[in-house]
Amino acid sequence: MSTLDYVACKGLLCSTPRLGDESACPRRFDVSTKRHLSTVLIVTLLVAGVLLLGACGDEETPAPAASASATPEPEDISGKLTVFAYEDGFVPEYLEGFYEKYPNVDLQASAYEDGDAAVAKLRAGFESDVINLCVEENAERAVRLGLVVPLDISRLTHWDEMFPVFTTLPGVTSGDGQHYVAPVDAGVTGIAYDTTKVTEAPTSFMDLFDPKYEGQVAMIDYATTAIQVGALALGYEDPINLTSEQLENVKNLYIEAKQRGQFRTFFSNDSEIVALFHTGEISLGLGYPSNAKNAQAEGDPVEFTTCEEGQIVWTCGYGISSTCENVDAAYALIDYYLSPEAQAFEVTEWDYLPTLMTTLEVLPAENLEDASIVETWTNIVPAAPPEEGYDEWIKAWQEVKRS
Numbered sequence: 001m002s003t004l005d006y007v008a009c010k011g012l013l014c015s016t017p018r019l020g021d022e023s024a025c026p027r028r029f030d031v032s033t034k035r036h037l038s039t040v041l042i043v044t045l046l047v048a049g050v051l052l053l054g055a056c057g058d059e060e061t062p063a064p065a066a067s068a069s070a071t072p073e074p075e076d077i078s079g080k081l082t083v084f085a086y087e088d089g090f091v092p093e094y095l096e097g098f099y100e101k102y103p104n105v106d107l108q109a110s111a112y113e114d115g116d117a118a119v120a121k122l123r124a125g126f127e128s129d130v131i132n133l134c135v136e137e138n139a140e141r142a143v144r145l146g147l148v149v150p151l152d153i154s155r156l157t158h159w160d161e162m163f164p165v166f167t168t169l170p171g172v173t174s175g176d177g178q179h180y181v182a183p184v185d186a187g188v189t190g191i192a193y194d195t196t197k198v199t200e201a202p203t204s205f206m207d208l209f210d211p212k213y214e215g216q217v218a219m220i221d222y223a224t225t226a227i228q229v230g231a232l233a234l235g236y237e238d239p240i241n242l243t244s245e246q247l248e249n250v251k252n253l254y255i256e257a258k259q260r261g262q263f264r265t266f267f268s269n270d271s272e273i274v275a276l277f278h279t280g281e282i283s284l285g286l287g288y289p290s291n292a293k294n295a296q297a298e299g300d301p302v303e304f305t306t307c308e309e310g311q312i313v314w315t316c317g318y319g320i321s322s323t324c325e326n327v328d329a330a331y332a333l334i335d336y337y338l339s340p341e342a343q344a345f346e347v348t349e350w351d352y353l354p355t356l357m358t359t360l361e362v363l364p365a366e367n368l369e370d371a372s373i374v375e376t377w378t379n380i381v382p383a384a385p386p387e388e389g390y391d392e393w394i395k396a397w398q399e400v401k402r403s
Contacts, residue, residue, distance in 0.1 A: 191205070
């Protein structure tokens with residue numbers, strides 16, 4: 001039996017690096033990296049006697065997922081279970097505990113390239129029991145399109161241990177109070193800065209537009225985040241649901257800054273901004289905690305801070321597909337993902353932030369301070385595109401890039 005070639009990635013096995021650097025196994029821009037795989041991967045690996053291979057779900061009548069039936073014993077849960085996720089969702093070491101607890105489940109995983117591609121593939125007929133969804137990308141749209149069904153949270157052991165902020169994010173909980181996604185990891189956007197060049201920690205997103213840093217700023221090349229940052233810098237209280245006039249003002253803020261040479265570059269991944277700090281080309285940039293941590297690993301004096309306008313927070317998790325055929329196994333997998341032990345792996349190996357308060361109790365001391373940042377958030381802004389009008393955001397950002 002053949003397997004795909006694997007590369008070492010932060011001490012893990014991971015199919016081809018998502019962004020071409022050692023921090024590319026995880027899925028977001030900050031190791032947190034926004035998930036940009038070059039191709040949809042069908043991953044095949046043998047772990048603990050469990051075969052993972054790419055598969056489509058059987059095209060049969062959808063089964064109701066929000067079952068309130070009693071949870072079976074682990075040894076009674078069996079059969080094929082398909083999961084459609086970013087590749088870090090089925091890294092072998094991450095799932096060791098699941099394999100040990102549910103030896104009779106045949107977990108088959110398919111990787112997707114980004115959130116939009118995942119939704120498109122599902123709408124075209126691809127089927128999977130469990131779907132990996134992210135607030136900043138596709139969670140709310142998946143709910144609106146009926147691709148996932150409400151969760152029976154009584155079957156999720158640790159749901160009540162979650163930081164309350166995560167249950168309120170778009171796509172996780174709908175307006176009628178039903179929950180569709182179990183958030184399992186998270187991150188926050190702020191400013192990374194070189195302490196030898198920026199002697200006082202930035203406090204506002206507007207610092208990224210301060211002329212005194214002309215030519216020394218790195219800005220992320222991602223419309224959702226960049227426009228939210230510009231909106232917050234201009235003092236708009238709702239940086240998601242912008243009026244046409246507000247969006248125009250944000251666009252002009254960027255165009256004016258770009259034309260005077262404010263931005264050294266627009267970056268698209270963790271390795272780029274870390275390299276820019278290392279070469280001394282930038283003094284600060286829109287960033288994430290892991291940007292600073294990775295720069296420090298290179299010996300560079302870089303720190304991370306959040307901003308007074310608010311913390312732009314993303315979270316990713318798992319929902320049950322409307323075509324799910326193995327409901328008990330689906331709940332078993334999501335319950336595993338939403339456990340302190342699984343989240344501790346994500347924190348220690350990938351620098352993600354936990355969604356469970358109880359995860360802090362099992363973390364090593366060296367990871368506890370960074371992970372505890374979740375407890376300090378006071379003004380949460382979901383890292384999510386608007387429900388309507390996102391095409392206008394894309395158009396505005398394209399105009400900025402062309403200016």
